[in-house]
Amino acid sequence: MAQAFLENDSQEFVENARKEIEATRPTARNLFYAVEKVFAAGLQSTTKAVAKAEAIAAKDAEDSFAIGNFGNELIRAGFNIATHCNAGWLAFVDYGTALSPVYRAHEEGKDPFVYADETRPRGQGARLTAWELNNAGIRHAIIPDNATAHLMSQGKIDLMIVGADRIAANGDVANKIGTLEKAVAARYFNIPFFVAAPLSTFDRSCSTGKEIPIEYRAEEEVLYQSGPDEDGNHQKILVSSPGSGAVNPAFDITPAALVSGIITEKGIIYSPDKEKIRRINS
Amino acid sequence: MAQAFLENDSQEFVENARKEIEATRPTARNLFYAVEKVFAAGLQSTTKAVAKAEAIAAKDAEDSFAIGNFGNELIRAGFNIATHCNAGWLAFVDYGTALSPVYRAHEEGKDPFVYADETRPRGQGARLTAWELNNAGIRHAIIPDNATAHLMSQGKIDLMIVGADRIAANGDVANKIGTLEKAVAARYFNIPFFVAAPLSTFDRSCSTGKEIPIEYRAEEEVLYQSGPDEDGNHQKILVSSPGSGAVNPAFDITPAALVSGIITEKGIIYSPDKEKIRRINS
Numbered sequence: 001m002a003q004a005f006l007e008n009d010s011q012e013f014v015e016n017a018r019k020e021i022e023a024t025r026p027t028a029r030n031l032f033y034a035v036e037k038v039f040a041a042g043l044q045s046t047t048k049a050v051a052k053a054e055a056i057a058a059k060d061a062e063d064s065f066a067i068g069n070f071g072n073e074l075i076r077a078g079f080n081i082a083t084h085c086n087a088g089w090l091a092f093v094d095y096g097t098a099l100s101p102v103y104r105a106h107e108e109g110k111d112p113f114v115y116a117d118e119t120r121p122r123g124q125g126a127r128l129t130a131w132e133l134n135n136a137g138i139r140h141a142i143i144p145d146n147a148t149a150h151l152m153s154q155g156k157i158d159l160m161i162v163g164a165d166r167i168a169a170n171g172d173v174a175n176k177i178g179t180l181e182k183a184v185a186a187r188y189f190n191i192p193f194f195v196a197a198p199l200s201t202f203d204r205s206c207s208t209g210k211e212i213p214i215e216y217r218a219e220e221e222v223l224y225q226s227g228p229d230e231d232g233n234h235q236k237i238l239v240s241s242p243g244s245g246a247v248n249p250a251f252d253i254t255p256a257a258l259v260s261g262i263i264t265e266k267g268i269i270y271s272p273d274k275e276k277i278r279r280i281n282s
Numbered sequence: 283m284a285q286a287f288l289e290n291d292s293q294e295f296v297e298n299a300r301k302e303i304e305a306t307r308p309t310a311r312n313l314f315y316a317v318e319k320v321f322a323a324g325l326q327s328t329t330k331a332v333a334k335a336e337a338i339a340a341k342d343a344e345d346s347f348a349i350g351n352f353g354n355e356l357i358r359a360g361f362n363i364a365t366h367c368n369a370g371w372l373a374f375v376d377y378g379t380a381l382s383p384v385y386r387a388h389e390e391g392k393d394p395f396v397y398a399d400e401t402r403p404r405g406q407g408a409r410l411t412a413w414e415l416n417n418a419g420i421r422h423a424i425i426p427d428n429a430t431a432h433l434m435s436q437g438k439i440d441l442m443i444v445g446a447d448r449i450a451a452n453g454d455v456a457n458k459i460g461t462l463e464k465a466v467a468a469r470y471f472n473i474p475f476f477v478a479a480p481l482s483t484f485d486r487s488c489s490t491g492k493e494i495p496i497e498y499r500a501e502e503e504v505l506y507q508s509g510p511d512e513d514g515n516h517q518k519i520l521v522s523s524p525g526s527g528a529v530n531p532a533f534d535i536t537p538a539a540l541v542s543g544i545i546t547e548k549g550i551i552y553s554p555d556k557e558k559i560r561r562i563n564s
Contacts, residue, residue, distance in 0.1 A: 115529070118504065120402055120426045123521055126504075130526035142528040144402040144504055146427050146460025150496075150534035153462060178428025180435060184470045185463055214432075222400065222408075222426055225507045227519035235517045237509035239405055244412035246424040247397070252432035 001038040002053035005046040014042060026213045027174055027251045029166035033200045057093045063198040063265035064095035071101025071161060071196055071263045075110055079158040082115040082148060085176035086128035087163025087196065097196040098163040099132060101263065106138050114140040115157060117148055119176060121221040121248060145178050149185035160186050161263070164197040171256030171272030172209025173197075180252040187258050195254075196263040199281055207274075209253035222246035283320040284335035287328040296324060308495045309456055309533045311448035315482045339375050345480040345547035346377035353383025353443060353478055353545045357392055361440040364397040364430060367458035368410035369445025369478065379478035380445040381414060383545065388420050396422040397439060399430055401458060403503040403530060427460050431467035442468050443545070446479040453538030453554030454491025455479075462534040469540050477536075478545040481563055489556075491535035504528035 004017035018039050025031055034056050042049030075081065087098035095103060105112045114133055118126035126142045133140040143151065151157050160182060166174040173179070173195050186193035206212050223240045240246070261270040262277075269276050286299035300321050307313055316338050324331030357363065369380035377385060387394045396415055400408035408424045415422040425433065433439050442464060448456040455461070455477050468475035488494050505522045522528070543552040544559075551558050 116526075118402070118522070120400070120428055126522035126526075128523070131523035134523060134525050140526065142504055142522050142526055144427075144459060144530065146402055146458075146463060147529065147531050147534075149463035149466055150459060150531050151529075153534070176428075177426060177432060181428060181431035181463055181467055184431055184467050188466045188470075222424055225509070225519065225521055227507070227521045229517050229519050235511050235519050237507065237511050237517050237519060239507055239509045240400070240408035240424050241410070241413035241416060243416050244398075244408075244422065244424055247429065247433075248426065249429050249432050252429075252435070 001035050002042065002049040005042040005049040009042065009046050014039065025215065027165045027215050029201050029203045030198070060092055060198065061094035064089070064092050064097060064100050066265035067097055067196050067198065067263050068095050068100030068104040070268050071194065072104035072108065074159060074192070074194065075101060075105040075112060076158070077110045079105070079110065080113045080115065080156055082117065082151070082157045082160040082182070083129060084117040084125060084162045084179050084182055085119045086124040086132070088129060088132040090128050090132060091163065097198065098161045099129065100196065101161060102138065103136060106136065112138065114138060115143050115148070115151060116140055117145045117178065117182070118142050119178065120145055124176070148182050149189070152185055152189040152191050157191055159192050159194070161194045161196055164195050164201050165251060166206070166212050167195070167197060167202045167262065168206040168209045168212060169202070169204045169277060170208050170274045171259060171262065171269070171277055172212070173254040173256070173259060174209060174212045174214070174251050175254065177249050177252050180254045183254040183258040192260045193258060194261050194263055195259055199264050199266065202277060202281060204281070209255065212253060214252070215250040217248045217250045219246035219248055222248050283317050284324065284331040287324040287331040291324065291328050296321065307497065309447045309497050311483050311485045312480070342374055342480070343376035346371070346374050346379060346382050348547035349379055349478050349480065349545050350377050350382030350386040352550050353476065354386035354390065356441060356474070356476065357383060357387040357394060358440070359392045361387070361392065362395045362397065362438055364399065364433070364439045364442040364464070365411060366399045366407060366444045366461050366464055367401045368406040368414070370411060370414040372410050372414060373445065379480065380443045381411065382478065383443060384420065385418060388418065394420065396420060397425050397430070397433060398422055399427045399460065399464070400424050401460060402427055406458065430464050431471070434467055434471040434473050439473055441474050441476070443476045443478055446477050446483050447533060448488070448494050449477070449479060449484045449544065450488040450491045450494060451484070451486045451559060452490050452556045453541060453544065453559055454494070455536045455538070455541060456491060456494045456496070456533050457536065459531050459534050462536045465536040465540040474542045475540060476543050476545055477541055481546050481548065484559060484563060486563070491537065494535060496534070497532040499530045499532045501528035501530050504530050
């Protein structure tokens, strides 16, 4: 958004840029939050737009670090931690949300092991989370999304931490498709299920998760897969039966009742509800 | 196994053939059942081995048809049915197990719609179940495994039917990885969850699911995907971050408590337990 102001600060251009950015994703709250703030600053001056963007990035890094510190308290030495999708520093600034407690625990020598759900259809866990963890030297394994409940049933997962794209006023959590399924499994096997997210992820205009729009994406994401072949050439292959279609909801809503706690930059909201969320936000 | 006797009926050859066939999969009960029967017949004569194999195939088709008739009673017109992996006629003879009720419902004009879980990592749902349904002209869509609970939460699934690789004496079900996760979700959202399997799938030597060995397969199945590119050339691509490993359990155990009923060729065992299973088997 700040880049748009730098390029051309005419009303028409920046309004179109704002629409274009917002149209990329209907579900994530932080996107709208940041675009709105930078847009408002830019209407005063381009310098202010850039300053606001930089301030948001700095605040994001600071919040992620605080989330890491609070979440780290949940992690005991040698814990096996499951996560879904990517909520590390590739998705945020510097530390990330769901992975930030893992990074802090690793720094403190707790030697955590992470099961990264591959997160079909886009594979953010297999591609991004695994890449982050590998670079950080944190022990981990990619697992098929289908294997999460099995590992829970075998006592191989001590804690699950995921991120959030948007959180309703009552604590219902919109996050990457499959999060709901993992939360239900975690509850069944009595495994603590935490959501890590800065307070800017909360959307008080949505009283419950039912009001959060769920993005449905192209069926091609399910029917095809892309990646490098052994010569490093990018290939797109069909991984399904020709002629069949797919349904591809990109997010789901995990009811607050299934969330052990939400790890924010101001502390952990255990058994989240409307009143506790209102209090921490004020 | 009968083919081995036809090729060379020396003791050493057929014993090696038996070991080789059995070593392919440690979890599926029917495999051991059929191999054992044909082997025993073959020790009398090769003709008897062939006759036994043909009888088993004929019985399999007959059982699948009976399973279809019993399961069909669970299906109302316009039902949306979810399934996991492939338990159609590609996996059995003529009708299959989990899909057999769907085929019967379709023949009766109930116009069922099937959500086929893609069933990572091997994609049996996306590749085999979708192929079967497409050929049969049954309305269906492939969904990422992660989307099952979401669709259940939206009231879009009326019934789930899966197959089984082995069923313990108490009704615990070993089936393709992810089945447990779907069963837990079905219970949470109060959706009937049925297992379709012939009585030969029951293994009375396993008192509970804990005794069923779970096959762990190569991590390459998770890290890579194979399929045709747009020119129809087979390609193998990396779908994960280079340098990260994977954990790949191929099956999981769904406790009997999560199973609404087991559809067998002798009828449906509702809320399966040891006593009900013993009675139907006797």
